[in-house]
Amino acid sequence: MAAPTATAPRSDVPTAAETARLRRRYARRDIMSRVSLYVVAILAALVCAGPFVWSTLTATKLNADLYNPQHNPFLYNKPPTADHVMFLFTDTAFATFAWNTLWVGLLVVLITLVLGVPAAYSIARLNRPWSTPMGIAIFFVYLVPPSLLFLSLSRVVVSTGLQDSTWSLVLIYPTITVPVSTWLLIGFLKALPRDIEEQAMVDGYSRLGAMLRTILPLLFPGMVAVVVFAFTLTASEFIYALTFISPTEEKVVSTGVPTELIRGDVFFWQSLQAANILIAVPIAFVFNLFLARFISGFTMGAVKG
Template sequence: MMRRLLFNLMVWSAVLIVAFPLFWMVVTSLKPQLELWARPPAFLPIEPTVEHYVTLLQDTNFLVYFRNSIFLSTATTLVVIGVATLGAYSLVRFTYRGRESLAMLVLFTYLLPSVVLILPLYLMMVKLGLANTLFSLVLAYTTFALPYALWLLRSFMAGIPEDLESAALVDGASRMGAFRDVIFPQLLPGIISTALFTFILSWNEYLFALVLVNSDASRPLTTGVMNMLISSFNIEWSLLMAASVMMSVPLIIAFAFLQKYLTRGFGAGAVKG
């Protein structure tokens, strides 16, 4: 019993150390400005306040950035999942020349550094007159989101028994009919996992947004919030921490309600041991 207690204490102290920065983020966002400069700092706010959240929503561009991020991540996810689901179906269940090489090309692009692609993409967007638009970011985000989603969906698809599809075909269904009625329902949990991961990846992206968008009207949260840090004369840490908490809200929602899909995506991803 004593050993179990000690072991639990050890594990939980390690977990709490890892989680401490996130705890501190929430605590700081709730502290009034004066308490921030208190020494020693209090571990919990003495007079908790939501004033920084109010300031954030009323006096800054935060809501614009938030809306941009929602639009951007949703659009990227929809496009990528649509293209990747069909692509993965083709890569797993059809035979044609070059299929294997194509699969390896997907894996290759999945590992490719964004910093190589960004230079030509920047030139391309400037030439097409798309610079500073959210659309340019949707296009740019497919460079990492599509290989990722394809690879993930491919392994989900491979897990669906082939007999199911054959049975439907014997019963007279067409390939696409079998896809709609048999494969798709089986694949749905995998699609949800992949969509969730794609959304989070797009939500967190920074480099493309930094290079391709330079106007407040179409800045997403990542560069927008970072801009608040750089452009403010003296850094208001509680405001930035409030922004960080708000920025993590979709993530917290995903964690609370969709954790099953999150861990499943992890298992099916690149590391299938």
């Protein structure tokens, strides 16, 4: 880590000259590490967010500005316009896609917690002989990818009559989120000392009562991690959404935008980029809020890895 500290005292180096020399050395090292930290941080931010900056510029350019290879792509050569952003809302089902992604994501997160938290508690805490194998089995399930299951699941979806409905995603997406979330939650639960519920049980609570009153609140950071992770996975999912759903009004963002804004050979480039920004920024913002909370939870020792 490059974070600096005050010069370190060295008891075995007594002379004043030595100390001064060392102090200079450490100060130099300190400045160097600060500078390189900022350089690397700015570079990383540019590489990661560069495509989004480019997206934002593109989204607000006039056709005459955009489709001229001589124009500097990093500047507005003609005045910016919001027309292509408005086009998303007036002439495409973008708002419907975004809404579908949101409610599917929230429902899936809810189902994931309802299934995952008790399952994780059962495996991590209730000491059955099958606890360990079951934990491993759940982890293996996570590794069976959508690209392996989509063909058979498309038949399952057809047989439930949910094909071409967004509800098919609510039914299927927990297959992605439940195993990984349960696995994460088991990790968080193992980090909590067992004395906590045992103490509550000595005080007269039932096992269930002890879990609800003591473990659930302490598991909160873990649940936050699960919520964020599950939502991101759901919003990014592509292959199921592409396989199960074809009517426009049932699509989610990740399939709706690439299939409806690219019509044959016609790419609505500005609107495509606007869609990307409008979805990316809010998700990253919320994710970041949770991450900051997660990190501070860590550094305060609320969760110990």
